Amino acid sequence: MTEKRRRRLPRQVREQQIIDVAVQVFSKRGYHAASVDEIAELAGISKPMVYLYLESKEGLFIACLRREAERLVAAFHGAAAEGELTPELRLRAGLRAFFSFVSEHRDGWVVLHRHAAELSAAIAAESAQARRAVMAEVTALVRTGIEENDGPARLGDEDAEFVAHAIVGAADALTDWMADHPAESPEGMTRRLMNMVWVGMRNVLGGETWTPPPPTPPPDTSPGKG
Amino acid sequence: MTEKRRRRLPRQVREQQIIDVAVQVFSKRGYHAASVDEIAELAGISKPMVYLYLESKEGLFIACLRREAERLVAAFHGAAAEGELTPELRLRAGLRAFFSFVSEHRDGWVVLHRHAAELSAAIAAESAQARRAVMAEVTALVRTGIEENDGPARLGDEDAEFVAHAIVGAADALTDWMADHPAESPEGMTRRLMNMVWVGMRNVLGGETWTPPPPTPPPDTSPGKG
Amino acid sequence: MTEKRRRRLPRQVREQQIIDVAVQVFSKRGYHAASVDEIAELAGISKPMVYLYLESKEGLFIACLRREAERLVAAFHGAAAEGELTPELRLRAGLRAFFSFVSEHRDGWVVLHRHAAELSAAIAAESAQARRAVMAEVTALVRTGIEENDGPARLGDEDAEFVAHAIVGAADALTDWMADHPAESPEGMTRRLMNMVWVGMRNVLGGETWTPPPPTPPPDTSPGKG
Amino acid sequence: MTEKRRRRLPRQVREQQIIDVAVQVFSKRGYHAASVDEIAELAGISKPMVYLYLESKEGLFIACLRREAERLVAAFHGAAAEGELTPELRLRAGLRAFFSFVSEHRDGWVVLHRHAAELSAAIAAESAQARRAVMAEVTALVRTGIEENDGPARLGDEDAEFVAHAIVGAADALTDWMADHPAESPEGMTRRLMNMVWVGMRNVLGGETWTPPPPTPPPDTSPGKG
DNA sequence: TATGAATGAGTATTCATTCAT
DNA sequence: GATGAATGAATACTCATTCAT
Numbered sequence: 001m002t003e004k005r006r007r008r009l010p011r012q013v014r015e016q017q018i019i020d021v022a023v024q025v026f027s028k029r030g031y032h033a034a035s036v037d038e039i040a041e042l043a044g045i046s047k048p049m050v051y052l053y054l055e056s057k058e059g060l061f062i063a064c065l066r067r068e069a070e071r072l073v074a075a076f077h078g079a080a081a082e083g084e085l086t087p088e089l090r091l092r093a094g095l096r097a098f099f100s101f102v103s104e105h106r107d108g109w110v111v112l113h114r115h116a117a118e119l120s121a122a123i124a125a126e127s128a129q130a131r132r133a134v135m136a137e138v139t140a141l142v143r144t145g146i147e148e149n150d151g152p153a154r155l156g157d158e159d160a161e162f163v164a165h166a167i168v169g170a171a172d173a174l175t176d177w178m179a180d181h182p183a184e185s186p187e188g189m190t191r192r193l194m195n196m197v198w199v200g201m202r203n204v205l206g207g208e209t210w211t212p213p214p215p216t217p218p219p220d221t222s223p224g225k226g
Numbered sequence: 227m228t229e230k231r232r233r234r235l236p237r238q239v240r241e242q243q244i245i246d247v248a249v250q251v252f253s254k255r256g257y258h259a260a261s262v263d264e265i266a267e268l269a270g271i272s273k274p275m276v277y278l279y280l281e282s283k284e285g286l287f288i289a290c291l292r293r294e295a296e297r298l299v300a301a302f303h304g305a306a307a308e309g310e311l312t313p314e315l316r317l318r319a320g321l322r323a324f325f326s327f328v329s330e331h332r333d334g335w336v337v338l339h340r341h342a343a344e345l346s347a348a349i350a351a352e353s354a355q356a357r358r359a360v361m362a363e364v365t366a367l368v369r370t371g372i373e374e375n376d377g378p379a380r381l382g383d384e385d386a387e388f389v390a391h392a393i394v395g396a397a398d399a400l401t402d403w404m405a406d407h408p409a410e411s412p413e414g415m416t417r418r419l420m421n422m423v424w425v426g427m428r429n430v431l432g433g434e435t436w437t438p439p440p441p442t443p444p445p446d447t448s449p450g451k452g
Numbered sequence: 453m454t455e456k457r458r459r460r461l462p463r464q465v466r467e468q469q470i471i472d473v474a475v476q477v478f479s480k481r482g483y484h485a486a487s488v489d490e491i492a493e494l495a496g497i498s499k500p501m502v503y504l505y506l507e508s509k510e511g512l513f514i515a516c517l518r519r520e521a522e523r524l525v526a527a528f529h530g531a532a533a534e535g536e537l538t539p540e541l542r543l544r545a546g547l548r549a550f551f552s553f554v555s556e557h558r559d560g561w562v563v564l565h566r567h568a569a570e571l572s573a574a575i576a577a578e579s580a581q582a583r584r585a586v587m588a589e590v591t592a593l594v595r596t597g598i599e600e601n602d603g604p605a606r607l608g609d610e611d612a613e614f615v616a617h618a619i620v621g622a623a624d625a626l627t628d629w630m631a632d633h634p635a636e637s638p639e640g641m642t643r644r645l646m647n648m649v650w651v652g653m654r655n656v657l658g659g660e661t662w663t664p665p666p667p668t669p670p671p672d673t674s675p676g677k678g
Numbered sequence: 679m680t681e682k683r684r685r686r687l688p689r690q691v692r693e694q695q696i697i698d699v700a701v702q703v704f705s706k707r708g709y710h711a712a713s714v715d716e717i718a719e720l721a722g723i724s725k726p727m728v729y730l731y732l733e734s735k736e737g738l739f740i741a742c743l744r745r746e747a748e749r750l751v752a753a754f755h756g757a758a759a760e761g762e763l764t765p766e767l768r769l770r771a772g773l774r775a776f777f778s779f780v781s782e783h784r785d786g787w788v789v790l791h792r793h794a795a796e797l798s799a800a801i802a803a804e805s806a807q808a809r810r811a812v813m814a815e816v817t818a819l820v821r822t823g824i825e826e827n828d829g830p831a832r833l834g835d836e837d838a839e840f841v842a843h844a845i846v847g848a849a850d851a852l853t854d855w856m857a858d859h860p861a862e863s864p865e866g867m868t869r870r871l872m873n874m875v876w877v878g879m880r881n882v883l884g885g886e887t888w889t890p891p892p893p894t895p896p897p898d899t900s901p902g903k904g
Numbered sequence: 905t906a907t908g909a910a911t912g913a914g915t916a917t918t919c920a921t922t923c924a925t
Numbered sequence: 926g927a928t929g930a931a932t933g934a935a936t937a938c939t940c941a942t943t944c945a946t
Contacts, residue, residue: 008923008924008925008929008930008931009930010929010930011929011930014930029344030258030343030344030345031258031344032256032257032258032259032344033258033344033345035914035915035916036915036916036917037915037916045931045932046931046932046933047916047917047932048917048918048919048931048932048933049930049931049932051916051917051918052930052931056916056917057915057916057917111343114340114343114344115341115343115344117256117337117340117341118255118256118257118258118259118340118341119256158407159418161403162400162403162418163422165396165399165400165402165403166396166399166400166419166422166423167396168399169395169396169397169398169399169400170391170392170393170395170396170399171395172395172398172399173391173392173394173395173396173398174388174391174392174395176391177387177388177391181384192385192388192430193392195426195429195430196389196392196423196426196427196429196430197392197422197423197426198426199425199426199429200421200422200423200424200425200426201422203421203422203425204418204421204422234905234906235905237905240905261939261940261941262940262941262942263940263941271906271907272906272907272908273907273941273942273943274906274907274908274942274943274944275905275906275907277941277942277943278905278906282941282942283940283941283942460926460927461926463926466926481796482710482795482796482797483710483796484708484709484710484711484796485710485796487918487919487920488919488920488921489919489920497927497928498927498928498929499920499921499922499928500921500922500923500927500928500929501926501927501928503920503921503922504926504927508920508921509919509920509921563795566792566795566796567793567795567796569708569789569792569793570707570708570709570710570711570792570793571708571711610859611870613855614852614855614870615874617848617851617852617854617855618848618851618852618871618874618875619848620851621847621848621849621850621851621852622843622844622845622847622848622851623847624847624850624851625843625844625846625847625848625850626840626843626844626847628843629839629840629843633836644837644840644882645844647878647881647882648840648841648844648875648878648879648881648882649844649874649875649878650878651877651878651881652873652874652875652876652877652878653874655873655874655877656870656873656874686908686909686910686944686945686946687909688908688909689908689909692909713935713936713937714936714937714938715936715937723910723911724910724911724912725911725937725938726910726911726912726938726939726940727909727910727911729937729938729939730909730910734937734938735936735937735938
């Protein structure tokens with residue numbers, strides 16, 4: 001469908017085309033090494049169009065961040081809306097959505113945000129906000145998971161956020177592992193990570209000086225974790 | 227200690243001075259936004275000296291990565307060498323070392339490597355290698371932890387690496403959380419993270435289609451997951 | 453009067469609207485810093501219309517120069533046509549017209565022409581011609597003034613032009629002074645300037661080596677101070 | 679002396695070379711049309727040197743304004759320092775200095791400042807300050823001229839400034855006339871302008887509603903203008 | 905050992921101008 | 926009559942890197 005090149009297209013369409021290309025280029029090269037020239041050329045248009053629609057290189061990057069964040073959050077909501085009942089299944093669905101998204105849009109989320117740190121205040125702010133939005137989703141899943149099992153507020157907000165950070169960070173890093181193990185499916189990733197964190201999640205107790213029980217409860221009796 | 231400035235110093239000393247400054251500047255600004263000019267000025271020498279000693283900007287960055295990685299690995303070894311007995315305590319000591327190191331050298335590890343992704347092949351390689359070194363330390367701790375508890379080889383190398391990635395990723399991300407909670411000590415961070423992952427670590431079973439037990443085994447009966 | 457915006461208007465009206473806006477924008481920003489975009493937007497039309505009617509940015513600027521020059525010359529003529537009798541009164545009326553015009557259209561004359569210097573040959577030519585037109589008016593007033601008082605041709609064309617340049621230059625510069633003294637009226641400006649130049653005007657003798665008389669004839673005693 | 683090109687020169691020298699060229703280019707092309715590329719090339723160096731020494735195009739232009747203003751003010755002082763006795767001779771010397779300077783550095787003063795109007799705030803400020811410095815010189819000359827003849831303070835500060843603006847404006851504009859009459863010497867210009875303004879200068883009376891005496895007082899009687 | 909002087913190569917950004925509708 | 930879409934060409938500015946001393 002790449003007709004004679006450079007058809008006149010309505011603004012919205014062109015804007016999306018540009019952002020599509022920009023996400024790829026920014027991800028491959030990094031913010032600074034990416035040149036607007038290259039983005040424009042790959043998008044099949046001239047540089048002034050990029051500036052007309054996206055204002056600046058920074059604006060373009062922010063648009064990328066924003067759109068990918070929206071997509072990821074949408075994926076989360078889609079997963080949650082599937083009517084899962086138990087908290088565990090909801091968290092599982094969320095993680096599965098994350099790994100699925102990432103395995104298809106690795107550029108869009110992990111890479112983009114790894115770069116965002118070193119950039120302008122505006123970009124850092126946008127990235128932080130996007131991460132907070134995702135983190136909030138995870139925190140919510142985590143909190144309901146904990147509460148439903150242990151009664152309300154056994155773990156405070158701080159604890160839930162700690163867990164959410166840990167899970168999101170683990171998932172982020174596991175995208176690297178996943179890249180080295182192409183056979184692994186998002187479902188497999190999800191299962192493994194769930195296995196690893198679900199049992200221990202609610203052991204995270206903030207201020208209290210809590211020493212863990214004998215690390216592996218003798219598998220037969222298991223009087224609970226106290 | 228502010229000598230007359232620019233004393234003639236032996237090469238090694240100068241080199242360390244330069245790297246010290248470079249780590250700070252790279253961390254604050256990012257690789258591209260950092261200018262050799264600034265680094266040279268802060269180091270109190272002229273640009274040609276930087277090039278004489280470190281060859282290029284890339285070489286300088288690699289030197290930074292290498293030195294910080296060495297320091298972190300040393301911290302790990304130092305912790306492990308303290309003669310801990312049980313695997314849990316060894317992993318705990320390692321994590322504590324990590325969080326201690328990071329809380330004092332945040333620039334040196336997390337930030338540097340977050341930037342490394344977008345850079346040249348040489349840098350990416352160095353960064354990957356450094357991460358692998360650290361990951362290997364953690365993997366070793368994880369594997370002994372698992373083995374000692376569950377018998378040898380219950381979890382394969384792949385599983386141990388999965389766990390290591392998850393833990394390192396979680397720890398990385400938790401440095402952000404720690405930055406928002408200045409009151410939290412490395413010990414606190416370690417305890418929380420250990421609580422969270424230690425119990426579940428060995429639930430990570432790669433290929434097997436394993437479905438977790440009822441998420442929270444009714445604390446009294448719990449016939450184990452078998 | 454805010455019609456539905458962008459009514460279809462006959463060419464002449466649109467053209468005047470555009471020029472009105474352009475004079476303001478060119479004056480505020482200068483030729484280069486003014487953008488056709490801004491002018492079009494302020495005029496409430498699209499850029500292609502500007503090009504359809506005025507050909508180019510240069511053409512637009514020239515149109516501005518031309519119209520403002522016509523207005524100023526018209527003001528001169530209007531003043532002269534009021535049937536003043538003596539040459540002094542005619543010059544006075546001309547200057548008053550100038551200052552009045554300027555105090556209301558400062559943008560239109562002084563500013564536009566100060567910018568014209570740095571621009572294209574075509575613009576410089578148009579500006580020079582406009583200035584010559586005004587200069588001719590003043591020269592004429594000056595010459596009749598001189599002749600009537602001192603007999604014909606005591607001062608040649610050259611001298612009259614000299615005086616005209618001096619007067620127009622003084623008047624131009626005095627617009628700055630006027631801007632700093634908002635209380636001053638065009639009439640006041642005119643009176644002051646006339647007082648200053650009228651007496652000396654005909655002392656301007658070109659080639660002759662003429663030494664002024666004792667500058668101020670000792671009014672009577674004047675022990676002076678030096 | 680244009681040796682093998684691009685000798686290593688100390689900063690100060692290079693800086694002056696750059697400014698020399700910049701004055702010419704800015705004057706010929708105007709601020710916006712002048713390109714830093716052209717200036718660098720004509721100065722026989724590369725662009726980065728321009729930026730290293732002068733910071734920015736704006737900074738370069740300001741440096742030009744400043745240096746030319748200093749030169750002109752110096753010319754004024756030189757003229758005044760020649761030990762002229764009477765106020766008239768001092769004003770005459772000042773104007774002669776001005777016309778001499780301009781006939782040799784036309785670019786430096788008149789043209790530069792005509793452009794300055796449309797430029798950035800910083801430039802406008804620098805230009806205004808330079809003009810004020812020159813204006814202050816002229817105002818001082820004017821005031822002593824007036825005072826000496828008519829007793830102290832017959833004309834207030836405002837009046838003296840009015841006269842100074844008029845004279846400087848006239849002189850500015852007369853540079854155009856002078857450009858059209860190459861035979862005219864600075865001395866001739868000075869004589870003509872002095873003849874024209876010296877007699878009338880002190881007729882400038884601000885607030886009073888003063889109607890001029892019979893325009894040309896019969897040169898013999900005229901016991902002063904009352 | 906140490907540096908001031910110098911630059912080649914590259915990048916973001918802007919603008920006057922035109923085409924297709 | 927009127928415009929949204931599109932661009933070629935130019936320009937200010939930066940930076941890693943190297944000489945000459």
